[in-house]
Amino acid sequence: MSIDNGIQVVLIDDDPHLRQALCQTLDLAGLKVLTLGEATGLTARLSRDWPGVVVSDIRMPGMDGLELLAELHGQDPELPVLLITGHGDVPLAVQAMRAGAYDFLEKPFASDALLDSVRRALALRRLVLDNRSLRLALSDRQxxxxxxxxxxxxxxxxxxxxxxxxxxxxxxxxxxxxxxxxxxxxxxxxxxxxxxxxxxxxxxxxxxxxxxxxxxxxxxxxxxxxxxxxxxxxxxxxxxxxxxxxxxxxxxxxxxxxxxxxxxxxxxxxxxxxxxxxxxxxxxxxxxxxxxxxxxxxxxxxxxxxxxxxxxxxxIPPLRERGEDALMLFQHFADEASSRHGLPLHELQPGQRALLLRHSWPGNVRELQNAAERFALGLELALDATPDNPSASVLTSTPGGLSEQVEQFEKSLIAAELTRPHGSMRSLAEALGVPRKTLHDKLRKHGLNFANQSADDE
Incomplete structure (x- = not known):
């Protein structure tokens, strides 16, 4: 019986008490969890595009965590697998990380550590599946x-x-x-x-x-x-x-x-x-x-x-009217350029996707194709300033760490909101759902300016 796509976390541990405790932690965080006492047969129940992550103990009877990792990655190398280890199993965990495990947690660990790792893994999984969906759409041979x-x-x-x-x-x-x-x-x-x-x-x-x-x-x-x-x-x-x-x-x-x-x-x-x-x-x-x-x-x-x-x-509709078509086209042209130049393929990061969607593309597909070529070559690209994108933005094919990606995405969201009419800093902060003091700090951090500040912001 296949695992429903609504399940976000599969938790595997042969210790029923620990399994129950970890499940409760994830449940309280709003995550849908399936718990299992053994790993055997799990791979056959997961589709290649299952949108969740696997959390597994390393030492278990039957199939252990390392064997499970190898089997899961044989089906989908991009599936995040988090491993739980005892103190004496740290060398095994390091071996697992080299084999492609997303993360490992050494017992005993805080609930927040588990939640943080699972949430990051789920964000990565969504990104992988989004990019995979783009590639699948582009593989249509009609x-x-x-x-x-x-x-x-x-x-x-x-x-x-x-x-x-x-x-x-x-x-x-x-x-x-x-x-x-x-x-x-x-x-x-x-x-x-x-x-x-x-x-x-x-x-x-x-x-x-x-x-x-x-x-x-x-x-x-x-x-x-x-x-x-x-x-x-x-x-x-x-x-x-x-x-x-x-x-x-x-x-x-x-x-x-x-x-x-x-x-x-x-x-x-x-x-x-x-x-x-x-x-x-x-x-x-x-x-x-x-x-x-x-x-x-x-x-x-x-x-x-x-x-x-x-x-x-x-x-022919201009590119600015075509929504997420810009992402599909960009990835298509970038992949073509990578293949032509014999370079590795680059995946779009969340902040980069937001930047592409926000840009108005005055040169339409021709401009986007040139941008994708530069991206595939690993060159930094400053998109031209437009009314929809008043400050030139940098797009690079080199993905940073998670914190860099989050900061880039945060900056793109704030910059996008700045293009909309707001009569005061208070209005802007309410639209973004943050306190004004926090918004001031973030604008300063990202080098963004709000020109319509009124008396209520003094």
């Missing part, structure tokens, strides 16, 4: 899930829309901020379509000089203009049978927009300097970071082209 990582409602909806549109022949307009992943979405549409065996041609209209944009897109015949010595096949013609992705379409001149509108309506292209209309079997995926309707109203973008493109719009 194509869209691996390309467009995230479980936020916005991303689930986006994947549904891509799945529905990919099988159609409709041209698509992708809307999204810089760095949000517009080309990733365009490639997914192509690869999931019947055109997947044809070419995927990507071009950034904003990167083309005005003097060459028409030649690049539509091609030209020899003698079409000074320097045109031979025929050039344009991007539209080159993409025939496949998909053309046209990014930053808002940067195209009005003259080029007229030609694009004709191409979309008639599915033909005419090279510069030529007279032949070349039929095209092509899908156009356009992308923009601007509001094209507003641009059309201002005369900077053709209204007829806007309406022609806006039949099947796809909006």
């Amino acid at each position: 194509q869209l899930s691996t390309r467009l990582v995230g479980h936020s409602p916005q991303m689930l909806r986006l994947r549904e829309q891509i799945g529905a549109l990919a099988a159609t022949k409709a041209d698509v307009l992708i809307l999204g901020e810089t760095g949000a992943g517009k080309e990733v979405v365009a490639r997914a549409l192509h690869d999931l379509s019947s055109r997947r065996s044809g070419p995927f041609v990507a071009i950034n209209a904003g990167a083309l000089a005005e003097s060459v944009v028409e030649s690049e897109l539509f091609g030209h015949e020899p003698g079409a203009f000074t320097g045109a010595q031979k025929r050039r096949i344009g991007k539209f013609e080159f993409a025939n049978g496949g998909t053309l992705f046209l990014d930053e379409i808002e940067s195209m001149s009005l003259d080029v927009q007229v030609k694009l509108l004709r191409l979309l309506q008639e599915r033909v292209v005419e090279r510069l300097g030529g007279n032949q209309l070349i039929p095209l079997d092509i899908r156009i995926i356009a992308a923009t970071k601007e509001d094209l309707r507003q641009s059309a109203d201002q005369g900077r973008f053709r209204a007829d082209l806007y309406y022609r493109l806006n039949v099947a719009p796809l909006r």
